[in-house]
Amino acid sequence: MTDARITLDPAFRLGTIDRRLFGSFVEHMGRSVYTGVFEPGHPDADELGLRTDVLDLAREMGVSVVRYPGGNFVSNYRWEDGVGPRESRPTRLDLAWRSIETNEFGLAEYMAWIRRLGAEPMMAVNLGTRGITEALELLEYCNYPGGTELSDRRISNGDPDPYAVKLWCLGNEMDGPWQMGHRTAHEYGRIAAETGRAMHRLDNEIELVACGSSGRHMPTFGSWETTVLEQCYDQVDYISLHAYYQERDGDVASFLGSAVDMDAFIDEVVSTADAVQARTRSRKRLRLSFDEWNVWNQDRFGGEDSLDWRQAPRLIEDEYNVLDAVVVGSYLISMLGHADRVGIACQAQLANVIGPIRTEPGGPSWRQTIFYPFALTAQLARGEALRVEPDAPLIDTKAYGPVPAIAAAASYDAATGQAALFAVNRDSTNPLTLTVDLRALPGAQLRTHKVLADDDLRATNTQSHPDRVVPRELTGHVDGGTLTVTLPPASWNVLELSTTAE
Template structure:
C-alpha cells in the first residue's frame, strides 16, 4: 500500500500549547498510595515519594498534572489533607468505595509535582461543596500571607504561595454517578458564581468549566450550550472526557474510534462559536480534554469487585495492562489532538500511575513502562511547535463509527527553534505494509531523517514486571531523502515517529 503526504510551511493549524501533553492523578486505587507515594520504598525521597516513579514521569516531560480528581473530588474536603499527617482524618470515598487516609494532600502533591517537573492543575469540589470551599482553597494555595487561609498554609510549612494558574470547576457534573450531580442550569449557575469569586481574588487565573463526560451522554451537546450560556465570559476552557474500548476485539473498529473523538471536538467547537455569537462575547473559550485514555481491560470486572469489598485503602483497582494494540490507539488519539490543537489547548492522559496508566509499580519493587508510555512520550517530547495541515492521499476503509477511515493516521509538527519536522504515523492496515512518501514544501532542504518504530507481531503483547521491554521503540535505518521528499516503509499495524532535521 502507498500513501502520499504533503507538508507545506504555510499550511498550518496552530501553535501547540505544551499542556496538550498533560497528565492526571486521582486518589483512586494505587495511583497515589504505592504509586507516587510509598515512604518505605527503597527509592523513597524525604517526602515519601518514589524516586523511580519521579524519574519516569520526568522522562515523559508532561507539563501539567490534574489533581485530586476526577470523581474523587466531588466529595473531597481539601482541608483534610493539610496539617500534621498523624492528625488528618480517614474518610470514606463514595466515588470508589474506598477509605482515604489523607496522608497525601496539597502540600505533598505540590512537592511531588516540583520534583517531577510538572505544574499543578487543581480541581475544586462543586459536588458536595461549593463556592466557599473553592475560594478558600484558592486563597490557601495562591495568597502570599496576611489572611486566615494563607497564614494557615505558612503555619503548615509552606511560606511562599504555589501560584497555581489552572483550576477546574468540579468534575463531570453532568454525570448521574457524580456525588452532587446537577442539571446544566444548576451547575452553570454555581460554576459562574464560583468563577466570579475566584476572579475577584485573581482575574489572571485560568478556569475550566465542566462539559460532557462523553459524547454518548443524553444531555450532549445541550449541556455545553446551557453551561456556557451561564459561564462563557468567566471561563477559559470547557472540559471534555472520552475513554476508548475494544470489548468486541475488533481492531479495525477500535482504531476508527478517533474519528468519533474528532467529531466530538468539532461539535463542541461549534457550540462554543454559537454561544460566543449569541452573547456577543469578545473572549475565546477553548477545550481542555482533561481525561482520555484506553479503558476497558479491567473495567467491568472491577465494577463488580467494588460491590463486595467493603472500604479498602488503596486497593488494586482499574490496573489495565496495556498491549501493543493500545499503542496504535493512543498514537491515533494524540494525533487527533495535534490536528485539533487550535481548539484543544489542554489534554490530560488519565491516569499517570497504576490506574489506567502508562507507568506501573510493584509495592516495594520496581516501576516500569507500559506499552502506551512510548507514544505519549514521543508526542510530549517531540510534538512541540506548530501543527501542520497535511494533505494525505491513502486508501481507506469503512467502520461502524465512520466511513472512509484512512489507513494512515498521521500528524505533523514543525519545531522552528530546533529546525525539525516530526511526523507521528500509525498504519491502521493490519494486512499490508505501507510505503509513505512525504513531500516537504517551503521548509528548505532536509539534512537527515530518523525513523523510530514500535511494532510487535502480537497485538496482545504487553510489558510486565518480568518482561518490561517486550514492546518498545526501535531505531530503523531504511528512511531515505530524495530531493524534497522523504520515503519511509512501515509494517502493517505499526506506530512510527519520523524526524526530519532541516
C-alpha cells in the same frame, strides 16, 4: 502494500503546540497515589515519601501539567483533610470509589511532587458536596501570599511561598448521575458562573475550566455544553472533554479507527462553544481542555457498587498491549491536529490506574506500552502544528464506517529547523508505503524513524519482562525533496526531520 501521500509545508500552520497538551492526571483512586506516586518506606522514596523512580519516569514522559485530586473523588473531598501534620489528618470514606482515604497524601505533598517533577499544577474544586465558599478558601490557601488566616495556615504548615496555581477545574463530570452532587445543566452553569466570578475576584490571573458533558455518548451531550456556557462563558477559559475507548468483541479495525470519534467529539464541542460565543457576542474564544482521555477496558470493571471498602485497592490496572499503544498514539495525533483549539489534555491516569507507568509496592516500576507514544510525542512535537491532509486508501470499520488507512499530524519549529511527522497505519494486515513531499522544507533530511509495532499485537510489558515492547528504528530515504518510508501494519510511527532553520 498500499500507498499514502502527505505534503508538509510550514506555511500551513494550525497553531502553536501548547505544552499543556502533554498533561497527566493523578486521582485518589486505587493505587494511583498510594504505592503509585507516594510510598513512604519504599527503597526509592524521598524524605516526603514520594517515589523517585516514578518521578524519573514521569519526567521521561515529558508530563507538563497534572490534574488533581480528581476525577469523581473530588466531589466528596474536603481539601482541608490533606494539609497540616500527617499524624493529625483524619481518615475518611471516599464515596466515589468506596475506598478508605487516610489523607497521608494531600495538597502539600502534591505541590511538592509537582515541583520536583517540574510540571504545572491543575487543581479541581469540589462543586458536588461543597461550593463557592470552599473553593475560595482553597484558592486563598494556595495563592495568597500571607497575612490572612488561610494563607498563614499554609505558611505555618511549612510552605511560606504561595503555590501560584493558575489552572482550576470547576468540579468534575457534573452531568454524570454517578457524581456526588450531580446537577442539571442549569444548576451547574449557575454555580460555575458564580464560583468563577468569586474566584476571579480573589485572583484575576487564574484560568478556569468548566465541566463539559461527561462524554459524547451522554444523552446530555451538546445541550449540556450549550446551557452551561450560556451562563458561564465569560467566567471560564476552557470547556472540558472526557473520552475513553476500548476494543470491543475483537473488532481490531474499529479500535484502530476510533480516533475519528475523538476528532468528531472535538469538532462538535468547538462548534457548540463558538455558537454560544456568537449568541452572547463575547470577544473571547473558548479553548478546550481534554482533561481525561485514554484506552480503558471498561467492560472489565464492575462499577463502583462492586467495590468493597478498602484502602488503596488494586483497581482498573489495565495491562496495555501493542495495539493499545498504537491507538493511544492516534489520540495524540488527534490532539495535535486540533492544536488551534485544544489547549490542555490530560491522559488518565499516570500510575497503575489505567496508567502508562506501573509499580509494585516495595518493588519496581516500569513502562507500559502506551508510555512510548506519549513520551516521544511530548519530546518531538515542538513549535507549530502543521495542517496535514493525508491522501490514503480507506478501511471499512463496523463502528465508524470507512476511515483513512493513515492518521497523521506534524510539527515544525522554525527556530531550530526541526520537524516531526507522527503517523499511524490503521491497516492491521498490510504495510503502507508513505511518500512525504518535503519541498517546502529546504534541506530536509530524515534523522530517525521510530516505530512501535510487533508481530504480536497482544504483546505487553510486565514486571518480569519490562522491555518486551519498545520502539525500534527503521530506515527511509529522501530523494529530490521526497521522503519514502514503510509503515508496518498496525503501527505508530514518528519521523524526526532536520531542515535548514529560518
